[in-house]
Amino acid sequence: MSNFTRRGLLKTTAIAGAGLAMPTLITSPVAAYTNAPTGGSVTLGFNVPQTGPYADEGADELRAYQLAVEHLNGGGDGGMMNTFSSKELKGNGILGKKVEYVTGDTQTKSDAARASAKSMIEKDGAVMITGGSSSGVAIAVQGLCQEAGVIFMAGLTHSNDTTGKDKKANGFRHFFNGYMSGAALAPVLEARYGKDRNAYHLTADYTWGWTQQESIAAATEAKGWNTVNNVLTPLATTDFSSYVAPVLNSGADVLVLNHYGGNMINSLTSAVQFGLRDKVVNNKNFEIVVPLYSRLMARGAGENVKGIFGSTNWHWSLTDEGTKAFVKSFGEKYGFPPSQAAHTTYVQTLLYADACERAGTFNPCGVAEALEGFKFDGLGNGPTEYRAEDHQCFKDVLVVKGKENPTSEFDVLEVVEITPRAQVEYAPDHPMFAGGNLGACNSGA
Amino acid sequence: MDALLLQILNGLDKGSAYALIALGLTLIFGTLGVVNFAHGALFMVGAFCAVTLQHIIGLSKITIDPTKVDFLGNPAKVKTPYVVEWFGESAGMTIIDWAVPLALLFSIPVMLLIGYAMERGLIKHFYKRPHADQILVTFGLAIVIGEIVKTNFGATEIQVPAPDSLAGVSDIGAMFGMGAGQLAYPTWRIVYFFFALGIIGAIFAFLRFTTFGMVVRAGMADRETVGLLGINIDRRFTIMFAIAAVVAGLAGVMYTPIKPPSYELGMQFLVISFVVVVVGGMGSLPGAVAAGFMLGILESFASMNVVKSFFEAIYLPSIDQIIIYLVAIIVLLTRPRGLMGKAGVMEE
Numbered sequence: 001m002s003n004f005t006r007r008g009l010l011k012t013t014a015i016a017g018a019g020l021a022m023p024t025l026i027t028s029p030v031a032a033y034t035n036a037p038t039g040g041s042v043t044l045g046f047n048v049p050q051t052g053p054y055a056d057e058g059a060d061e062l063r064a065y066q067l068a069v070e071h072l073n074g075g076g077d078g079g080m081m082n083t084f085s086s087k088e089l090k091g092n093g094i095l096g097k098k099v100e101y102v103t104g105d106t107q108t109k110s111d112a113a114r115a116s117a118k119s120m121i122e123k124d125g126a127v128m129i130t131g132g133s134s135s136g137v138a139i140a141v142q143g144l145c146q147e148a149g150v151i152f153m154a155g156l157t158h159s160n161d162t163t164g165k166d167k168k169a170n171g172f173r174h175f176f177n178g179y180m181s182g183a184a185l186a187p188v189l190e191a192r193y194g195k196d197r198n199a200y201h202l203t204a205d206y207t208w209g210w211t212q213q214e215s216i217a218a219a220t221e222a223k224g225w226n227t228v229n230n231v232l233t234p235l236a237t238t239d240f241s242s243y244v245a246p247v248l249n250s251g252a253d254v255l256v257l258n259h260y261g262g263n264m265i266n267s268l269t270s271a272v273q274f275g276l277r278d279k280v281v282n283n284k285n286f287e288i289v290v291p292l293y294s295r296l297m298a299r300g301a302g303e304n305v306k307g308i309f310g311s312t313n314w315h316w317s318l319t320d321e322g323t324k325a326f327v328k329s330f331g332e333k334y335g336f337p338p339s340q341a342a343h344t345t346y347v348q349t350l351l352y353a354d355a356c357e358r359a360g361t362f363n364p365c366g367v368a369e370a371l372e373g374f375k376f377d378g379l380g381n382g383p384t385e386y387r388a389e390d391h392q393c394f395k396d397v398l399v400v401k402g403k404e405n406p407t408s409e410f411d412v413l414e415v416v417e418i419t420p421r422a423q424v425e426y427a428p429d430h431p432m433f434a435g436g437n438l439g440a441c442n443s444g445a
Numbered sequence: 446m447d448a449l450l451l452q453i454l455n456g457l458d459k460g461s462a463y464a465l466i467a468l469g470l471t472l473i474f475g476t477l478g479v480v481n482f483a484h485g486a487l488f489m490v491g492a493f494c495a496v497t498l499q500h501i502i503g504l505s506k507i508t509i510d511p512t513k514v515d516f517l518g519n520p521a522k523v524k525t526p527y528v529v530e531w532f533g534e535s536a537g538m539t540i541i542d543w544a545v546p547l548a549l550l551f552s553i554p555v556m557l558l559i560g561y562a563m564e565r566g567l568i569k570h571f572y573k574r575p576h577a578d579q580i581l582v583t584f585g586l587a588i589v590i591g592e593i594v595k596t597n598f599g600a601t602e603i604q605v606p607a608p609d610s611l612a613g614v615s616d617i618g619a620m621f622g623m624g625a626g627q628l629a630y631p632t633w634r635i636v637y638f639f640f641a642l643g644i645i646g647a648i649f650a651f652l653r654f655t656t657f658g659m660v661v662r663a664g665m666a667d668r669e670t671v672g673l674l675g676i677n678i679d680r681r682f683t684i685m686f687a688i689a690a691v692v693a694g695l696a697g698v699m700y701t702p703i704k705p706p707s708y709e710l711g712m713q714f715l716v717i718s719f720v721v722v723v724v725g726g727m728g729s730l731p732g733a734v735a736a737g738f739m740l741g742i743l744e745s746f747a748s749m750n751v752v753k754s755f756f757e758a759i760y761l762p763s764i765d766q767i768i769i770y771l772v773a774i775i776v777l778l779t780r781p782r783g784l785m786g787k788a789g790v791m792e793e
Contacts, residue, residue, distance in 0.1 A: 053709060055600035205763075231750060234766045238713045239459060239704055241634070242748040242765075245451040248629070265602040265705055273631040273703070275614035300705060302604030316516060327516065337516045410516060 033363045034149035034444030035125045042097040042362060044069070044349070045126030047117050047141060048155065050105040053262045054133040056296055057341045061131055061155055062103060063334055064342035068349035071329070072099045079329035080350060083322040083378035088357035095356055106132055110140035117141045121148050127362050128153060130348050133261075133341060135159030135208035142171035149444020151364045153348035156341045158260075158292055160211035163392035164433035169441040170364055172371055172391045174351065174384075175344045176424070178212035179432055181291045181311040182219030184397040184419035188309060193254065193287055195224035200252035202243055202267055204259050205232040213258045214432060216291050220256075228252045237263065240270040248274065253281040256289045264290060265300040272304045293400055296339050298412040305402030305412060312398045314343040314380050315415055322380040337410050347379045351386075365441040383421070389428035391438065397424050447618070447628055452745040454617070458634040458703075460741025461641030465696035466714055467721035467733035468645060469689035475665045475728035476682045479568055480576050482583040485715030486590040487690045490559060491697025492706035493594055494552035495605050499544040502528055542608050545702060552694045560690025564683050587711060595708040607633040607702035633702050640699050644692060645734055651688075652730075661685055665728070720773050726786025736784055740769050 037043070046065045049058035070076045074091035081089050093099050102124040104116025113132065120126040129145050130153035132138045138157035145152035146168040154162060154173040158181070163173050189197075199220060203213040209232070217227045228250055233243050244267070247255055255276060259267045271277070271288055279286040293310035316327045316337035326346065330338040338346070351371065359366035372388035384395035399417040406412055426433070470484045505524035513521035529537030540547070567586065571579045606612060611632045618628030652658035664671045664678040671678045697710070704710070721740055725732030746752055747768035756764035764771075776784060 051595075051600075053600060053707070055595065229750065231753075234763065236713075236766075238710075241459070241631075241703075242452060242455050242745040245455050245745075246448060246750060248451065249447055262602055262707060262709075269604075269703075269705055273612075273614075273633070275629060275631070278613075296601055300601040300603065302705075303606070304604075331517045407513065408515065408521070 032443065032445050033365070035121065035127045037097055037125075037127060037362060040097055041100045042094055043124055043126050044099060044101045044352075045104060045117065045120035045124065045129040045131075046101055046345075047104040047106055047113060047120065047129055047131040048345075049108045049133050049137075050103070052106075052108040054108045057133045057156065057261070057294070057339065058106070058131075060296065060339045060342040061133065061345040064330065064338060064346035065101065065130070065349060067330060067333060068346045068353075069099045069101055072349070072353050076333070077325075077329055080322050080326045080346070080379055083325050084350060084354070085377040086354045086358070088354050089350065094353045095360070095362065099353070102126060104131075106134075106137050106141075108134050108137060110136050113137040113141050114144050117144050118148070121145075121150055126150065128352055128367075130352070131155040131345060132157060135162055136206055138162050138173075139166045139207065142166065142168050146170045146439070146442055149364060149442045151352065151367050153352050155345045155348070156294075157208075158212065159208040160215065160432050161207050161436075163390045164211070165435035167390050167392075167433075167436045167438050169368060169391075169438045172348075172351075172368075172386060172393075174348050174386075174393045176311075176313050176395075176397050177392065178208070178215040178291070179426055179430070180397050180424040181212065182215035182217075183424040183426075184311050184399050184417075185216065185289070185291055185309065186219035186223050187419075187423075188399045188417055189220060189225075189254075189289065190223040192309070194284070196282075197225045197254050197284070197287075198228045198252045198282065199225050199254040199256050199289075200228045200247050200250050201230040201256045201258055202240070202247075203230055203232050204263050205234055208260065209258045211432065212291055213256075216256055216258065216289075218432075225254070233259070233263070233267070235263065238266055240267040241274070243267070244270045244274050244276070247271075247276065248279075251281070253284045254287045254289060256291065258291060260292055260294070261297055262300075264297055268301050268304050268308075293413060294340055295337075295410065295413055296341070298402060299409065306404050308402045309416070310400055310402075310413075312400050312413065313340045315340065315398055315400060315413060316343075316410070317413075317415060318380060318398075320378075320380060320382065322378045326380060343380060350379065351376070363443050365443045368441045382418075387428070389438075390433065394421050394425055396421050447623075448749065450628055451630070452749060453742060454630050454634075456742030456745035457738060458638045458741075459745060460738035461638050462696060462700055462703075462714070462737075463718060463721045463741050464734045464737025465641050465644060466693055466718040467725065467737050468648060468730060469692045470718055471722045471725065471728055471730060471733040472648070472689045472692075473686055474722070475730070476661060476685045477564075477568070477572065479571065480579045480583070481568070482580050482715065482719075483563070483587040483590065483711075484583075484689070484693055485711035485713075485718060486587040487556065487559070487693035487711070488697040488700075488714055489594065489706065489708065489711035490590065491552050491556060491694030492605075492701050492710055493598065493697075494555050494694060495545050495548035495698045495701045496598060496603050496706060498548040498551045499541075499605055502526070502541055502544050502547070506530060545605060545607055545698065548698045548701075549695060552698050553691055556691040556694030557687045559694075560687035561683065563690070564686040568686065569683075587715065591708045591711060598708065600707060602705035602707045604705050605701035607636075611636055612702070637699050637703060641696070644695060648688075648692065649730065657681065657684075717769060720769055722783075724773050724776050724783055726783030729783065729785040729787065732783055732785030740772065743768055743772060 048061045071079045106113035117129050128151045132155040135157040138154045142152045152171040160178045203209040290310040293312045298305045355367045355370035359370040374386045377383045381395040397419045400413040401416045403414045473481045505526045507522045509520045510523045515521045528540045614629040615632045721736045725736030748765040
C-alpha cells in the first residue's frame, strides 16, 4: 500500500517549491547584476592574444595585467597607484575584495575572442572583461559584454568605430584612435615635408585600416596634400612587393602604410627593399609614414623604421611621474620597458578598480556612471577625460619618429611632439564617428 | 610598360619561392607517396636557421659603461660582438653582414638532420596509411614545429638583413637600354631568383645525370620492380626526403631578407605551395616549377590597381586574394591531373 496521499503530495510540493525559490529570493537583491561577487574575491577576465600574430603584444598586456593585480592587492611598489590623481585605491583589492583573474586567448580572431570572453563570464564569473590587440576583436567582444551585462575595458584598439559607430554603453576605451593620429600627425608632416605632397596609401582591409586611412587622408588633405591612391591589402598578405611596386611609377612622393603588426613590418620592409626611401620624386625626397606605431613592431622592422614618423598612445621614455613609476615597476619585474599595449591595459585595470571604489559597487551601471566624464591625471598621459558621450578617453597624443641612433634594443622610437588634447578632440557627432548609439547600460539583471 | 615589367619581375621572384617549396613537396610525394603538410614548416625552420646563425654570430661580450644609463637609470650594458673582438672591427662586421649567405652552409647539415629524423621518426610509419592520415599527422607536426619556434623566438617578425652590398636596388632598365632609374628592382630579389634557378637546375641534374638519381627516378616509376632488383629503394627515398628538406631550408634561409620570418611563415606558404603542386600535377617536378612561376606572375598581376578595378567592374572583387584558387579551379576542370600530371597518381 502506498504512503502517498493527495494532501501529502501537495505539502511536499509546496515545501520543495519554497526551497527551490529560497536561493533566488535570498540572493536576488545581491545578484542584481551579472556575476556579482559574493565571497572575499572578485574575478577579472583578461582576454588577450596568447597565440597568433599578436601573441608578443598579448604577452606584454598580460604582464601589465598581472602587475596591476599585484598592485591592487597591495603587492609590489604600487606603481601608478602612487601617482594616480584619484586616491581611492588603497592596495586592499577592489571594495575590500581580493582581485583574482582568469585569462582567455583571443587568437586575434573575433569568434575565438568572443568564445573566450563568454567562457570567462559564464564559467569563471568574471565581472569585467578587458584586453585585445585588434579593433575587430575589440568591437566583437564589446558587443558581447554589452549583451552579457559586464563592463568591457578595451585594450589596444585604434579604429574610430570602437567608440564611433560600434560604441556601447558597457564599453570604454583608454587608447587613442585613427582620427587622433591624423590630427596629431598632419601638422608635423606638413612642417617637415611641406604642403605640396602626393600620398599613396596602402591600407589593411578591415575596420581599423579603413578608419585610419580615412582619418589620415582627411587630415593631410586639409593641409594641402593630395591622396593619389588608396589600395586595400588583404590582412593575410605577407609579401607586399606587388603592392609596393606600383608606387614607384604612381607620381606619389609619400607612402602611408596603414598597417599594423606583421603587416607593417612586411610592408615597410618591402618599401625599403624597393628603394623608396632613396628615391627623389617631384624634386622631393620620397617619404614613408606609419601612422600607428608600437615599439614591439618597430623592433621587428629593425633599421627600416629610422626617421619614419608615426603616432603612439604612450612611450616609456616620457618623463612624467606616472610613466616613471610604471616603467620602474614593470622594468624591475620583467627586465625590459613596457609597450604601449602594456600601458593602456594596466591603466584600464586601475581605472576600472577606481571606478568601482568611487561607485561603491561592481554593478556595471554604477561603474559606467563613475567612469563617464571622469577626469584624472598621473597615469602617463597627462590630464585625461573619459568622455561621457562616447566613452573615449581624451588626452595628449604622441608623435614619434624611428630613432636614428638607438642606444639600446628598446630605444627605437623618439618622441618628437606631444600634441595637446585640444588639437585631437572632435565633436561626439563627428561624421567619422557617426551612426552609432551608446544605448543603455546593461547590468545583466 | 614599366609597371608590367615590374610585376613580371615580382612574379618571378615570388614564383621562385613557390617553385622551390613545391619542388620539395612534389619530390616527397613522387618518391615516398606521402602528402607532407609539414613541408612549409621546413621552409620556416630554414629561415630560422638564418635567425639562429645571426644570433650566434651576434653573441656579445657585455661590459658596463658607467657614463651611460639604461631605461631604469642603472649603468648601461654595452655589447661587443665576440667576432669583432676576435677578428677586428672590419672582419667582424663583414661576418655579421654576411650572416644570410653563411646561414646557407649552416642550414644544410641542420636540415639534413631534421629531414632524416622526421622521415625515420614519424613519416615512415605512415607510408601505408591513407593520405588523410598522412595529412593529419604532418599538419599536426607543422603546428608543433611552429609552436616550438614561437616559444624560442617569439611571435613577432625578426629582421635578417641581406649583406649591404646586395641590399639596395639594381637598375635593370639601364642594362636593357632603358632610361636610368626607369626600371629598378631590389638586388636581393634578383639574387633569390637566380639562386632558385640554380637549385632547381641542380635537382634536375642530380636526378637526371647521377646513378643515385636514376635509381630514384626508376623507383618513382615502379618501386616494386626496383626493390626486386635488390636495390634498397627505401634508403634512397629517405635520402630524397632529407634532400627535399634541405631545398626547403635553403629557400627559407634566402627568403629571410625578403620577408622577416615569424613562426607563421610555414603556414603562410603551405596552402599556396599545395595549390602549386596540384596545378602543376601531383608528382611532376617540371609541373611544380612551371606552376610556381606561373602562379607567382599571375598573383602579381592581380594586385595591380588596373586589374583589380577591371575585375571589380565584372563583380569579382579582391581578385588579388582569389586569383590563385580561381586558376586552380580552371586548371583542374580542364586538366584534372594538373598541367603536367600523369595518370595513376593519387587515383588508386
